[in-house]
Amino acid sequence: MLSYKLSKVVAHITCWVPLTYLIYAAYSRQLGADPQEEMLHQLGLWTLIYLLIGLSITPLNRIFKWSVLVKFRRMSGLYAFLYLILHLTVFFIFYLELNLVFLWDEILERPYITVGMIATLLLIPLVVTSTKKMQRRLGSNWKKLHKLVYPIAILGITHFIWQSKSDLNEPLLYLIWLTVLLGYRVNKARTK
């Protein structure tokens, strides 16, 4: 039990490391010549990473029978949301100059922004219903609702690929990660 608690503390600290580093690096001018853009991109990338880690937990548990992992699934999802909020905050302040009209134009006119915003909206009900209480109250519907995380991940990766100018090597690595996870799920559902 103690080791479980300890591992939770370690997991929390680990999740704050990227953010702490980014703030420190921004302050000490280590984010390159365009620190705002670097911050924006890094926060977006960590959102995807925590989303994909969360999605990897169930398959890893099934394959390696390491049930303790499941206790970290919610945590991973919530940290994905934290990084997403920060990603959007940087975008809204520095790219849209706090202008709601600009935000609306971007959502309507830029497909990759539209896709990103849909993913964000879909994530909100999952965050709201992430507590144990909500899980109990929703019963079997909770599981159905939280299947939304798959379209969210697909939209997130689409957003990532769509905004890159020509180098698809990095976004495709994340696409492969997601494809493996989806492949596992589809396969599981079929063999049931």
Add this chain to the structure above:
Amino acid sequence: MKNRKLRSVLSSIKDNQVTTENIFWGRREFIKNLAVSSVGISALGGSLLNAAPTANSGFTTVEPLSSEYVVTHHNNFYEFSTSKKKPAEMAKDFNPGKDWKVSISGEIEKAGDYTLEDILKKTSIEERIYRLRCVEAWSMVVPWRGFQLSQLINYVKPTSKAKFVEFKTLESRSVFPGQNRGSLGFHVLPWPYKEGLRMDEAVNPLTFIATGVYGKDLPGQNGAPLRLIVPWKYGFKSIKSIVSMRFLDHQPQNTWHKNAPREYGFYANVNPEVDHPRWSQARERRITDESFFGVKKIPTQMFNGYAEQVAHMYKGMDLVRNF
């Protein structure tokens, strides 16, 4: 007369000397004074300076310069890396010397292989401060050193058939690791990088070949040793590390257009009214320095603020279709 003086002042600046921005500005002040005094002298002598930069030449601007750090550490140079930070580090061993060769060919009288030294002998070096607007909607203000491209073009004597110029960047997997396939087997772009200009664009007085920046020789990441600067067009037109110039009777295909014809055109004139299919070009993020608040959003100007000098070349042209 004035140009020669400027040249000797500029060439007395040692290339490996570390120049802080303050010293740099001090020198600029000095050069300016020198220019003013030589104007005075020649006016007394009764001669007119025909090449003197006038207020509306577009050769300089009063906007604050982007810091030397951001100019040399924020580079779209995919031959090194698609990261804008990495070229500065990766270009450390790329120090092209005076024996750098440029093949100049096609519809001209004096075709041949020219070394960097040959080219510098045929041209006169001066300093220009230009706005640089990237198609990705960020921009900088950069003090370049170099020569007006028309000087070199006049020297090689284009024939009447020459309607376009095509430029190529060096292709070398050992110099440019980014020209290898990526981790998933994709080439980032079709190599070598190619760009093109219409003849009237190429000989426009604004069109420039940079050999230096911030009073020093051009660093590898900025496109050493010869880099085109077309300040009224998006940055990707300003091809780096040039090894070939071909004068053609037809429009050449440029790399980004070939890669994504819907997103990048041949003309690529800065135009706040014609958006990139995926993002707006109405405003830009002006990068002044590397601090977190060193970036400001400002409106983008038609032809990047050089309409007075270049708009006449596109009269009657549909700029939405010819983006």
